[in-house]
């Protein structure tokens with residue numbers, strides 16, 4: 725069984741993330757969305773809130789599950805019997821940092837492969853931080869994040 729981990733902060737999950745999850749779920753037997761539990765990053769949503777939103781929007785995909793992790797990504801993969809790290813690439817600016825992380829993860833555990841998936845062009849401008857910026861000023865979130873989680877985001881900003 726080929727298990728892939730799609731790691732990230734998902735603060736919150738966007739339509740771009742969801743697109744990668746759906747496409748990865750067709751390539752691997754199981755996709756585990758790994759939600760980074762790192763208080764240093766000062767997320768808007770708690771790890772449980774982020775996990776709940778991901779579970780809600782991936783409910784219909786049978787081979788996708790979600791779990792939180794802290795510490796090293798390679799340790800999470802080992803714990804989950806996974807061998808592939810899925811990363812989405814949107815713009816050229818993503819490349820340098822992702823390249824560095826892929827090489828570091830390779831150095832930490834050469835058995836794991838990082839697989840990059842190109843974003844769907846319609847989602848290339850979406851990021852969790854942009855979503856938060858729009859939400860903060862009560863802008864429209866339709867098309868940026870899955871409709872089911874818009875109320876959760878609105879609630880955070882009281883709008």
Ligand code: PNS
Nearest residue numbers: 731732733734760795796797798825828
């Ligand atoms: O959505 P993000 O914040 O860009 O995701 C970053 C993430 C979670 C993939 C990265 O920070 C990570 O893998 N953190 C776990 C700690 C770790 O393994 N660090 C060494 C490799 S970068």
